[in-house]
Amino acid sequence: MLTPLINNNDNVQGLLMITIYGCAAPNPKKISIFMEEAGLEYEYVSMSVHELDQKKPEFLAINPNGRFPAIIDHDAEGGPLTVWESGAILTYLAEKTGKFLPKDGHGRYETLQWVYWQVSHAPYLGNAHYYRLFTPKPRRLEIKRFTNESARLYRLMNKHLEERQWFAAGEFTIADISIYTWVQYHEWQGQDLADFPNVEAWFKRMGERPGVQKGSNVPYPIFEYKPSPNRDTEAVKAAIKYRLSHPSWAIPADKEDQAIAGTSQKEYEKAKKRLQMLAKMPWLFDVLSMLSPRRKN
Numbered sequence: 001m002l003t004p005l006i007n008n009n010d011n012v013q014g015l016l017m018i019t020i021y022g023c024a025a026p027n028p029k030k031i032s033i034f035m036e037e038a039g040l041e042y043e044y045v046s047m048s049v050h051e052l053d054q055k056k057p058e059f060l061a062i063n064p065n066g067r068f069p070a071i072i073d074h075d076a077e078g079g080p081l082t083v084w085e086s087g088a089i090l091t092y093l094a095e096k097t098g099k100f101l102p103k104d105g106h107g108r109y110e111t112l113q114w115v116y117w118q119v120s121h122a123p124y125l126g127n128a129h130y131y132r133l134f135t136p137k138p139r140r141l142e143i144k145r146f147t148n149e150s151a152r153l154y155r156l157m158n159k160h161l162e163e164r165q166w167f168a169a170g171e172f173t174i175a176d177i178s179i180y181t182w183v184q185y186h187e188w189q190g191q192d193l194a195d196f197p198n199v200e201a202w203f204k205r206m207g208e209r210p211g212v213q214k215g216s217n218v219p220y221p222i223f224e225y226k227p228s229p230n231r232d233t234e235a236v237k238a239a240i241k242y243r244l245s246h247p248s249w250a251i252p253a254d255k256e257d258q259a260i261a262g263t264s265q266k267e268y269e270k271a272k273k274r275l276q277m278l279a280k281m282p283w284l285f286d287v288l289s290m291l292s293p294r295r296k297n
Contacts, residue, residue: 017075018042018093021062023049024220026122026181027086028069033177033215034090038099046219087119090174100174107169114167114175118182124149125182128189133240138248147190151253154186154196161198165205172209180206184222187244190253 018035020042022028035042047053047068054066063070063084070084073096083092091112094101102108128146131139157179160167167175183203186193193200206212216222223237243249 017073019045019072019074020069021045021047021059021071022069022219023047023053024222024224025049025068026185027067029181029184029216029218029222030086030177031069031071031089031093032218033181033212034093034100034174036215036218037172037177037209037211038093038097039211040093040097044218085119087115087178090115090178094174100172100177102169102173107171107173111168111173111175115178118175118178121153122182124153125185125189129185132190132249132251133188133243140248140251143190143249143251144254147251147253150189150191154191154199157183158196158198161202165202167202176202176206177212180212181216184216188240190251 018040020028020031020035022031022044023046032042032044034040047059049068053059054063054068059070060066062072062082065084067084069086069089070082071089071093073081073083073092083089091101093099101111124146127142128150131142131146135142157167164170166172167179180203183193183199193203
């Protein structure tokens with residue numbers, strides 16, 4: 001049975017308007033931040049990916065994709081409504097409440113543009129987490145690829161924020177919420193905010209908002225881990241700290257964009273010429289494929 005962990009209004013009796021199903025990861029924290037910023041009543045059902053709660057039948061009945069977050073709006077028009085996927089949830093809540101999303105015009109679509117940008121590019125940041133921290137052995141090619149792509153995303157954000165306080169519409173929006181919870185993990189992605197001063201200033205502004213502070217601590221503060229009988233929580237913390245400083249995993253990003261991550265400019269030009277040659281002689285690709293040694297992980 002899925003049972004609530006948090007009730008943000010102790011005076012509420014009976015069923016609350018919004019139930020959130022989540023864990024202490026970037027995407028679920030978007031929703032608790034929104035709720036706190038909007039001053040909405042909610043209950044929070046804390047789930048554990050380490051106990052595979054997302055694969056249990058009672059949760060799959062809520063979200064058949066088996067991912068967090070998901071919400072149930074018990075007060076929706078026409079009866080209770082389930083919504084999953086963080087971008088969809090943020091948009092739904094913004095439209096329901098009239099908060100943090102302009103109703104029409106340029107500001108609305110600028111906001112949605114950055115929300116969709118974030119949700120579509122989050123896998124690059126997530127893969128940086130995985131290859132930098134969680135693989136059994138270091139895999140340099142993958143670490144370089146996703147660390148470099150993370151750096152590219154941070155450069156894009158830094159450029160966009162040059163003359164802006166917020167990401168869209170000249171005001172705090174769901175775009176800022178969507179992006180913030182992933183930037184909280186910049187160190188896991190191999191990024192130093194000192195290299196991106198506009199992002200750093202925006203990140204500080206976000207962190208000063210009371211709703212952001214409170215929502216970020218649901219179900220518990222960032223970099224804290226729910227106790228689990230199947231793992232040693234302190235050992236997890238120690239392992240992450242070790243890998244964040246170990247040269248085999250803590251590989252820095254290149255300073256400039258490169259089409260082939262982890263290569264020098266000279267290597268890039270060589271690869272570019274090779275691809276141009278292969279485009280003219282497609283049969284040669286099969287020959288080179290047979291002659292090239294297979295890479296072992």
